Amino acid sequence: MEIFYRIIKFGLTGFLGMAIDFGATWLFKEKIKINKYVANAIGFSLAVTNNYFINRIWTFQSTNPHLGTEFSKFIFVSLVGLGLNTFIIYLFHQRKDGINFYLAKFFAIVIVFVWNFLANWLFTFR
Known part of the structure; x- marks a missing residue:
């Protein structure tokens, strides 16, 4: 049952990250006129940083003192x-x-x- 709650928490954190990702991607692509793949990377990076802290504290309750390694x-x-x-976007959009x-x-x-849930559960926050 604990895994179910972690998936839900990870998903809710992901929705916030998705809002940050989409918002930043849209801002940089549509308003600032940066290349769509660069805009995608910026949005993704901002979301990842936010998601790390929320997942560390809330989803996985990590107490790892080696923050830098984690x-x-x-x-x-x-x-x-x-x-x-990026590969999936290219695959579906560029054709x-x-x-x-x-x-x-x-x-x-x-x-x-x-990918992110499994890798973080089994590797990052293990």
């Missing part, structure tokens, strides 16, 4: 997630008959959610 692991997991995220950028981004977030 944060480095979280960043590593997130960078792999960013690579997956000749590709789907809308934001719909592709949504699919990427769902897939990367599974």
Whole structure:
């Protein structure tokens, strides 16, 4: 049952992160006119930093005194997630008959959610 609550907490944290990610991506892509993949990386990075602190305290209740090591692991997991995220967006959006950028981004977030939860549960906050 504990795993169920962790998934729920991770998901709620992820929704906040998704709002930060989408908001920042939209701001940088549409208003500041930065390349869509760079804007995606900025949004993703802001969300990751927020998510680390919430997941450390609330989801996984980490008491690891080695914050730098733990944060480095979280960043590593997130960078792999960013690579997956960007690849999935490219795969779904860049094709000749590709789907809308934001719909592709949504699919990427769902897939990367599974990766991030498992990797953080089994590696970062173990």
